[in-house]
Amino acid sequence: MAELQFREAIRDAMDEEMARDERVFLMGEEVAEYNGAYKVSEGLLDKYGFKRVIDTPISELGFAGIGVGAAMNGLRPIVEFMTFNFAVLAADQIINHASKARYMLGGQLNTPIVFRGPNASAGQLGATHSVAYDSMYAQFPGLSVIYPSEPDDAKGLLKSAIRNDDAVLFMESEQMYGLKGEVSDEEDYIIPIGKGKIKREGDDVTIVATGKMYHIAKQAATQLAKDGVEAEIIDPRTIKPLDIELIVESVKKTNRCIVVDESHPFGGLASEVGFLIQREAFDYLDAPVRRVTLPDVNAPFSKPLFDLWLPDAKEIIDAVNAVTYRK
Amino acid sequence: MAKKKETDAIFTPIGIESGNNGQIEKSVDLPDPTEKSHKDLGLSDDDAIKMFEQMFLQRRFEERAMQQYQKGKFGGFLHLYIGQEAVSTGTVHALNDDDDIITAYRDHGWGLLRGVSAKSGMAELFGKATGCSKGKGGSMHFANVEEHFWGGYGIVGGHIPIGGGIAFANKYQENDRVTATFFGDGAVDQGALHETLNMSQLWNLPCIYIVENNGYSMGTAARRHTVNEIHERAKGYGMKSAVFNGMDALTVYENMKNIADEVRKDSKPWFVEIRTYRYRGHSMSDPQKYRTKEELKKYQEIDPVERMKTYLIDEKVAKKKEIEEIEQRIEDDILEAIEFADNSDFPKDEALYEDMFADTPHFHDRK
Numbered sequence: 001m002a003e004l005q006f007r008e009a010i011r012d013a014m015d016e017e018m019a020r021d022e023r024v025f026l027m028g029e030e031v032a033e034y035n036g037a038y039k040v041s042e043g044l045l046d047k048y049g050f051k052r053v054i055d056t057p058i059s060e061l062g063f064a065g066i067g068v069g070a071a072m073n074g075l076r077p078i079v080e081f082m083t084f085n086f087a088v089l090a091a092d093q094i095i096n097h098a099s100k101a102r103y104m105l106g107g108q109l110n111t112p113i114v115f116r117g118p119n120a121s122a123g124q125l126g127a128t129h130s131v132a133y134d135s136m137y138a139q140f141p142g143l144s145v146i147y148p149s150e151p152d153d154a155k156g157l158l159k160s161a162i163r164n165d166d167a168v169l170f171m172e173s174e175q176m177y178g179l180k181g182e183v184s185d186e187e188d189y190i191i192p193i194g195k196g197k198i199k200r201e202g203d204d205v206t207i208v209a210t211g212k213m214y215h216i217a218k219q220a221a222t223q224l225a226k227d228g229v230e231a232e233i234i235d236p237r238t239i240k241p242l243d244i245e246l247i248v249e250s251v252k253k254t255n256r257c258i259v260v261d262e263s264h265p266f267g268g269l270a271s272e273v274g275f276l277i278q279r280e281a282f283d284y285l286d287a288p289v290r291r292v293t294l295p296d297v298n299a300p301f302s303k304p305l306f307d308l309w310l311p312d313a314k315e316i317i318d319a320v321n322a323v324t325y326r327k
Numbered sequence: 328m329a330k331k332k333e334t335d336a337i338f339t340p341i342g343i344e345s346g347n348n349g350q351i352e353k354s355v356d357l358p359d360p361t362e363k364s365h366k367d368l369g370l371s372d373d374d375a376i377k378m379f380e381q382m383f384l385q386r387r388f389e390e391r392a393m394q395q396y397q398k399g400k401f402g403g404f405l406h407l408y409i410g411q412e413a414v415s416t417g418t419v420h421a422l423n424d425d426d427d428i429i430t431a432y433r434d435h436g437w438g439l440l441r442g443v444s445a446k447s448g449m450a451e452l453f454g455k456a457t458g459c460s461k462g463k464g465g466s467m468h469f470a471n472v473e474e475h476f477w478g479g480y481g482i483v484g485g486h487i488p489i490g491g492g493i494a495f496a497n498k499y500q501e502n503d504r505v506t507a508t509f510f511g512d513g514a515v516d517q518g519a520l521h522e523t524l525n526m527s528q529l530w531n532l533p534c535i536y537i538v539e540n541n542g543y544s545m546g547t548a549a550r551r552h553t554v555n556e557i558h559e560r561a562k563g564y565g566m567k568s569a570v571f572n573g574m575d576a577l578t579v580y581e582n583m584k585n586i587a588d589e590v591r592k593d594s595k596p597w598f599v600e601i602r603t604y605r606y607r608g609h610s611m612s613d614p615q616k617y618r619t620k621e622e623l624k625k626y627q628e629i630d631p632v633e634r635m636k637t638y639l640i641d642e643k644v645a646k647k648k649e650i651e652e653i654e655q656r657i658e659d660d661i662l663e664a665i666e667f668a669d670n671s672d673f674p675k676d677e678a679l680y681e682d683m684f685a686d687t688p689h690f691h692d693r694k
């Protein structure tokens with residue numbers, strides 16, 4: 001095992017896949033000469049040159065669509081968005097074209113493309129730079145949505161995503177790029193899309209959390225353990241397809257569930273998991289499923305308001321206390 | 328409050344060189360057609376006859392499709408290409424068979440010229456499993472990827488970057504193929520076009536972006552929806568450009584051939600405006616109140632199909648009788664295609680979930 005930063009794990013995945021397959025290339029804003037806005041693609045230009053590491057203008061719709069066309073015509077693009085907050089400008093290409101072209105042309109072509117980049121909020125970036133889009137894209141058939149929380153998952157899942165013959169959204173949290181973690185040094189390390197992972201075992205409550213929220217959930221679990229409550233944390237890693245079986249199995253053991261989701265409350269991952277648990281494990285529940293999400297308001301700038309806006313460990317602990325009827 | 332001038336708050340678009348303040352007027356001026364004969368252009372007699380056949384096929388196919396639509400044989404949108412057949416025909420002859428073509432939702436003609444048979448085209452309109460897109464796409468999504476026709480797309484301007492991407496992949500793979508991306512004049516107002524033109528010029532993509540300016544963006548005349556001459560947009564990107572007559576197949580052939588040859592040689596993109604005219608409404612639901620009958624009549628006098636027919640007879644390339652035989656054969660083929668479409672099965676229920684994924688399929692259930 002090697003200890004790598006999150007950004008290094010992503011870079012390694014791209015590097016290995018570019019070395020393995022000539023058709024794989026990276027395009028996006030500042031990915032080449034600047035070495036990546038978050039240094040994810042650092043060194044790739046030197047290694048692969050201007051043909052395969054391509055700086056684009058600030059034209060999200062345009063370069064996302066060029067990626068889609070290139071994918072249809074035999075290449076395997078990785079399209080980096082500086083953040084998924086800007087990628088809403090490219091939503092037409094992702095939602096209307098990458099995810100639909102195959103079906104509406106009766107299976108005549110494939111769209112093997114990965115759209116990746118930072119998702120959700122960093123610190124105090126204001127309302128337009130702080131939105132989590134994983135749940136939104138999961139609404140659309142044809143797309144796979146991945147939101148890993150640790151470097152190891154990021155590497156194995158990104159390699160799978162690049163080899164996938166359909167469109168995949170791979171979301172990274174800007175605040176996790178510097179996060180270090182053990183990454184498998186197994187040659188050609190692959191994690192299949194759609195498989196979740198139990199990241200902490202416990203008998204008292206199941207906490208489902210992805211991306212940055214996993215780390216908040218981990219803090220909460222550490223705190224709860226001091227109080228004698230052992231939380232089981234499940235990171236689905238892939239938002240869609242969702243490993244609901246793993247979550248349901250855990251709930252059958254713990255009889256309680258909290259879903260922590262960086263999206264807004266309406267129609268997001270938390271709502272979906274909550275719904276599926278009541279359907280699959282209704283008789284096992286000792287309390288209604290609770291969700292911890294953003295409030296239904298835009299991100300504020302002001303530090304105290306921003307801190308209040310983003311879910312924290314205390315909210316998770318409060319939710320656990322509620323479902324265990326402790327307080 | 329100060330008294331406002333009468334003109335202060337009028338948002339009726341004035342448009343190109345018009346003092347009429349939004350009054351309806353003829354939407355495009357046609358440049359002159361070529362004076363060269365098919366032989367001057369390097370086309371054989373057979374080529375010229377083939378061009379007529381192809382134009383007549385598109386015309387008849389759509390006239391019959393319209394009839395079937397009116398009979399209630401199928402639903403959805405039906406955007407007819409009638410009037411614009413010289414554009415597709417001239418282009419397909421000018422390009423190599425493995426050059427790539429992509430277009431918007433007015434796509435039947437393109438499909439018919441690139442391997443979609445009258446049968447599979449008609450069956451697609453009918454939503455049958457035997458359709459070119461297995462009944463999954465319908466009128467707006469004809470395609471034959473095997474013969475490098477990448478399909479019709481339904482979002483105005485949305486397929487323009489995809490055309491850029493197809494060209495990008497061709498350059499990446501160094502295969503000398505040229506990509507022709509067609510779209511209507513309405514699409515020139517979309518940001519997607521401008522982003523794609525900029526990147527295409529920046530990266531020297533081997534592609535041609537072609538506006539089929541048929542005069543109307545749905546019901547809004549070109550003069551009312553866009554400022555300045557459309558082909559002049561190319562100047563802003565330092566891109567080579569051309570504007571020519573799209574009611575004459577030989578003119579389209581001549582220009583597209585020269586442009587494609589140049590693109591193949593130097594991999595520099597072009598922006599082209601082909602002026603043409605659509606005889607029918609934007610789609611079948613369009614009452615066409617935005618234009619006069621006189622205007623339509625004026626264009627029908629220079630009809631591209633009739634023009635080619637007259638040319639073949641006048642130049643003694645084909646006898647009237649031969650032409651009539653061709654017409655009859657095509658007519659028969661299309662009637663057969665209708666019968667085929669009518670008798671074909673709708674897709675089976677299982678087909679609902681087919682073709683979504685190339686890789687591991689995953690569906691979220693709805694219970």
